[in-house]
Amino acid sequence: MEFNNPAENNVFDRAKVIGQPLRRIDGPLKVSGTAPYAYERHDAVPGQAYGYPVGSAIAKGRITNIDTSAAEAAPGVLGIVTTLEHDPIENLWDYDPVRHFGGDEILHYHQAVAVVVAETFEQARAAANLLDITYERDESANFDLSKTPQASGDSDADPVQNVGDFESAFASAAVKLDQTYTTPAESHSMMEPHATIAAWDGDKVTLWTSNQMIEWGRQSIAKAFDIAPDNVRLDSPYLGGGFGAKLFVRSDAVMAGLAARKVGRPVKVTLPRPMVFNNTTHRGETIQHIRIGADENGKITAIGHHNATNALTAVGGENATLPIVAFYAGANRHIVNAPAKMHLPNSNAMRAPGETAGLMAFEIAMDEMAEKLGMDPVEFRIANDTQVDPGNPDVPFSDRHFVECLERGAETFGWSNRNTAPGATRDGAWMIGHGVAGAYRPAPVQKSGARVVLEPDGTLRVESDMTDIGTGSYTVMAQTAAEVMGLTIDDVSIDLGDSNYPVSAGSGGQWGAASATAGVYAACVALREQIAERLAVAEGDLTFEDGAVRHGDTSTPLSQIGKGEEIAAEDSIEFGDFRSKEALVSTFGAHFVEVAVHAHTGEIRIRRMLAVCDSGRILNPLTARSQVIGAMTMGVGGAIMEEMAVDHRHGFFVNHDLAGYEVPVHLDIPSQEVIFLETTDPYSTPLKAKGVGELGLCGVAAAIANGVYNATGVRVRDYPVTLDKIIGQLPAV
């Protein structure tokens, strides 16, 4: 099915099943511990051996020797694969140009250099400790972003947006802001570390793994092992989170495959938690130089944004300019993204890549501008809303309700009651502040397919290689099928994550739910056409309702259509370019927070949070809300605790475990409220839906930073906002 025009009134507008807050259909498996995650597929294949990986102890240089003799002699050891026995396995996918294994060159700390296979986990781990590796360290590497030319704006990168005459407009602006903001590297830190069981059958390999993008992974593995894609099967029905860390195959999958081939047995490999941070990817650091100019009335006339970020390869870094090009009005704009090649592990996509760091900085800048102008920060944002692409005013936003997000949020939150003078509200020893920030994230889609099977008993089975990383794919895809076929969700069963099924959008970029449900719709329409053919009527004349198909006064139960046989249909949704040519399809939101800062210690606590989201049709308010509160929680982490600390001498992230890399825990998270505007966006998909899981993170950290400023009068421009950065400037006790 091609989606070449905006959706009209259709089956989803009846919203009997879609849009309902139904409980997750995979819930009983998850709460009982019976949902199968990658490393625990004991039943998948017999004879699984354990592979334990070893990461490089240097950040740059080469390995001159690996003495495996002691490890080989260790009990239970079945084999050892070292990086020296393979050519580099790298550049497996366009957006992931890293080296996973192979060769003597070390490009970053904890690059995988060996995997030791043994009968048991303990034997493999002990033997891995016996490898004697000789390195030549290259002392020329740079690990400090602040020392790069890009950090001071000295780069030859072409502007991503250059409209009007920024320099003149900024110079002549009545009110100006010129500040630099920094965001640290962040870790996805999903709860399930990367893990893969690999088994070969001749030149065919199966990987039971934890991967967000099954087709990308299948192609990547084929390239890694130099076999045909058809000889690769990936199976990933449950993922213990991803947030971008599992968009691409990682070294666990490569090592499991290599090791299984070498020892002639299935091998399972999981990355030990302390290896995840430096072996895989992270959100890159940024240094952002922001200049905003406005007239006396608070209308922005000039936006300048220069983003420096660390990247090991040409593809990488946190492109903080992404939201800046389109979020606010402003006729004169000069926006540059400047990745600096550095020898830290490669940075790549983490939830709302680009928007997260960009809005962490820019939404503080907006707060500062509002203060300079003497305007309320909500009013300042409203004054600079735009209904068209500010870089190309001929292109409108398809459906943008940012102003309504701000207004609804301000009203619900009680924004008008806030104290406007920083540092002036107290609750005992706590200084109270309120902060607001805007949220913006595009609503991309990807081609997505599914197969649907009408069973002889009238129930429906859905198959797709789509993944559910906690986002609720199982549930919203089943809801979609139920809606189109006139069934209840209990009539629908669904299998996901297997590369034997039709290729889907996969999970990433907040395109998953919007695209995959549209793919299910396409497959269901194909099934409806088959049913119409069997009934010898036009598909458009049929009504699917209550488990039956109605035509005029005739109603036929779906269980009678196939006459004892199943009926299968398969199709994909393909999105036409009208979607990008005629309009900007994006999502919008506003975050409001109340923070408390301890007047004596500078301790920061979040007291309440509100998000208002404009994301088109909400497919399931229960699971969508969970995505948003989860994103708000991640935003709290980014605001006040998360930071991968770089050792600038040895070139690695020091705090590479869940004790050193702090993420929010229960006591950090207060009451959270989410409001979804009742919008639909016909330009987005047939369901008029857009993603929400990444939107929820955008702007959260800045709202908190602004709240801390409002509480204390201390402006922190370097994340995370921790007590050491404010305590010295707090009023005397």
Added chain:
Amino acid sequence: MKREHNGGITRRDLMIVGAATAATYAFPKVAYGQANVEAPASGEALKALDASLKSEVSFTVNGTARDIAVDNRTTLLDALRETLQLTGTKKGCDHGQCGACTVSVNGRRINSCLTLAVMHQDDEITSIEGLGTPDDLHPMQAAFIEHDGYQCGYCTPGQICSAKATLEEIRAGIPSHVTADITGPIEASDDEIRERMSGNICRCGAYSNILAAIKDVKGQNA
């Protein structure tokens, strides 16, 4: 280029950057796994050592007596997940930092990755599989579904085991860091529950919903 073994990080560096960072690589021949013994030079000696590192242990898991022979280095977590193939208990960090491996031992919750299987002779262990099944859910499991107290589901078994224990600990009058008055009955306030649950990380960020689920069960029991 500087040539060095195993990264060449010095003891002084190590003290600066923290032991967890580099110990494995700096001293590979010193520590033989968790046994912390000198690694013998010969393969025969290693094999003898390996045999000596196995023990038999008997305990009860979810009401069923289990007798297993395990490597002394095997954690209770891996004994459950790998030896007994009870994979409901999750490994998120293997270092006692995330709580995904929370189980109950003799009525008290612990991180099963921080304790060795051989330390649990005659103990009674309850994992998520012992609380309920998809068709016969424990009230806490049902409440997690009702309130969407999860997303990816990986921390969920640990959260549920901790949630059950949290209410039991409050009822038993065991104080926490945030208990205002330790002389009387403890109120199961939001912060009391949050504090006690703070050893269980949920990166998907379902905390608000988990709290709602726990309060729901608390209400059912009241």
